[in-house]
Amino acid sequence: TGMFTYDPGFLSTAACQSAITYIDGDKGELLYRGYPIEQLAKNCNFLETCYLLLYGELPNEAQKAEFEDTVTKHTMVNEQMQFFLRGFRRDAHPMAVLTGLVGGMSAFYHDSTDITNPEHRNIAAIRLIAKMPTLVAMAYKYGMGQPYMYPKNDLSYAGNFMRMMFGNPCEEYQVNPVVERALDRIFILHADHEQNASTSTVRLCGSSGTNPFAAISAGVACLWGPAHGGANEACLNMLEGIQANGGIAKVGEFMEQVKDKTSGVKLMGFGHRVYKNYDPRAKLMQETCNEILAELGLENDPLFALAKKLEKIALEDDYFVQRKLYPNVDFYSGIVQRAIGIPVNLFTGIFALARTVGWIAQLNEQMADPEYKIGRPRQLYTGSVARDVKPIAQR
Ligand code: CMC
Numbered sequence: 001t002g003m004f005t006y007d008p009g010f011l012s013t014a015a016c017q018s019a020i021t022y023i024d025g026d027k028g029e030l031l032y033r034g035y036p037i038e039q040l041a042k043n044c045n046f047l048e049t050c051y052l053l054l055y056g057e058l059p060n061e062a063q064k065a066e067f068e069d070t071v072t073k074h075t076m077v078n079e080q081m082q083f084f085l086r087g088f089r090r091d092a093h094p095m096a097v098l099t100g101l102v103g104g105m106s107a108f109y110h111d112s113t114d115i116t117n118p119e120h121r122n123i124a125a126i127r128l129i130a131k132m133p134t135l136v137a138m139a140y141k142y143g144m145g146q147p148y149m150y151p152k153n154d155l156s157y158a159g160n161f162m163r164m165m166f167g168n169p170c171e172e173y174q175v176n177p178v179v180e181r182a183l184d185r186i187f188i189l190h191a192d193h194e195q196n197a198s199t200s201t202v203r204l205c206g207s208s209g210t211n212p213f214a215a216i217s218a219g220v221a222c223l224w225g226p227a228h229g230g231a232n233e234a235c236l237n238m239l240e241g242i243q244a245n246g247g248i249a250k251v252g253e254f255m256e257q258v259k260d261k262t263s264g265v266k267l268m269g270f271g272h273r274v275y276k277n278y279d280p281r282a283k284l285m286q287e288t289c290n291e292i293l294a295e296l297g298l299e300n301d302p303l304f305a306l307a308k309k310l311e312k313i314a315l316e317d318d319y320f321v322q323r324k325l326y327p328n329v330d331f332y333s334g335i336v337q338r339a340i341g342i343p344v345n346l347f348t349g350i351f352a353l354a355r356t357v358g359w360i361a362q363l364n365e366q367m368a369d370p371e372y373k374i375g376r377p378r379q380l381y382t383g384s385v386a387r388d389v390k391p392i393a394q395r
């Protein structure tokens with residue numbers, strides 16, 4: 001067994017070099033290309049953040065305008081995509097639909113499928129960033145039985161998404177700027193997070209030379225799980241479950257269950273592989289949560305009160321303190337999204353929409369790396385030694 005390092009879950013293995021995102025888990029620090037997430041969330045919009053992640057620098061005014069223009073021109077999807085979507089059951093989980101639609105893009109956009117070609121990768125990046133909101137909104141409208149809304153290009157990235165989600169062809173849609181800003185912030189906070197499970201999946205998938213859309217759909221599939229992007233949905237379901245079973249009065253009982261290892265119950269939205277301190281994204285998300293609930297007159301939202309109570313208990317409880325478990329980005333993002341009117345089963349789709357830029361920036365970095373090789377982990381074999389196949393009557 002001395003031949004390979006055995007490291008299940010990659011607790012101590014760096015699989016690549018990267019200049020995109022930096023996390024200091026002990027300090028609770030997150031930088032995109034060197035810029036603190038707090039400053040980006042305050043001073044930049046999502047598309048500027050996309051530009052930064054993709055090209056390494058924040059855009060100047062001209063670059064920003066050109067990038068926004070380019071992305072805007074690609075927001076429509078091929079008309080055939082809606083017939084593909086129609087093959088799904090109406091009650092299909094949006095993440096199942098998205099995995100299919102994103103993978104399916106490789107069959108629609110042949111000018112951007114060669115992952116070894118930087119130009120193809122760049123067009124694929126623009127297409128994916130531009131079309132994800134359209135696809136997520138289409139998946140939602142399809143489930144609701146409502147007509148799809150075509151993108152409207154004089155709106156901002158977040159504003160256009162809101163209209164495609166909540167607008168209808170019968171009336172003008174008014175974008176609420178506070179909600180628009182909250183959504184844009186959710187996108188910024190989820191845009192990249194170095195070598196998490198879905199990003200590593202995208203890198204591994206792309207390392208075989210498959211096309212960029214296929215690699216990103218693998219990321220969508222990985223993100224779906226409740227230990228990863230699915231945590232926002234799982235967290236809100238948890239809060240609703242506690243609320244339905246007696247609410248704040250039952251919080252203590254619920255926490256006892258969480259601490260009882262045999263119960264299998266986790267405090268969703270808590271804990272992180274890298275952060276052993278407060279997730280800086282959770283702080284910003286809590287701020288946004290306060291703003292959005294005030295704007296929408298939902299200050300007394302019982303789930304928010306419940307979440308704050310759970311957090312307070314956890315931050316003082318030995319079980320969580322000793323294990324350095326703090327709220328992560330998903331602890332408050334679900335409450336914000338629910339307040340905005342996004343259905344719970346679409347939360348992870350919003351995460352996928354936002355993380356798409358991170359996935360493609362990481363993929364670009366990998367493919368441009370002269371040391372890049374196909375990803376091929378080794379194993380420690382624990383099966384039978386070589387043996388002979390017996391005739392069936394003797395088995
Ligand atoms: N509730 C209760 N106990 C927990 C939790 C939790 N949420 N998270 C970790 N623990 C315990 C765990 O049981 C273990 O205890 P012990 O040492 O006694 O066996 C200890 O804390 C260390 O946890 P781990 O599972 O070994 O840590 P990990 O790095 O393998 O897992 C995690 C990280 C995020 C998967 C895990 O904390 C978790 O499942 N959290 C809940 C799901 C969640 O919120 N995920 C979102 C992550 S952030 C958004 C994203 O990037 O997707």
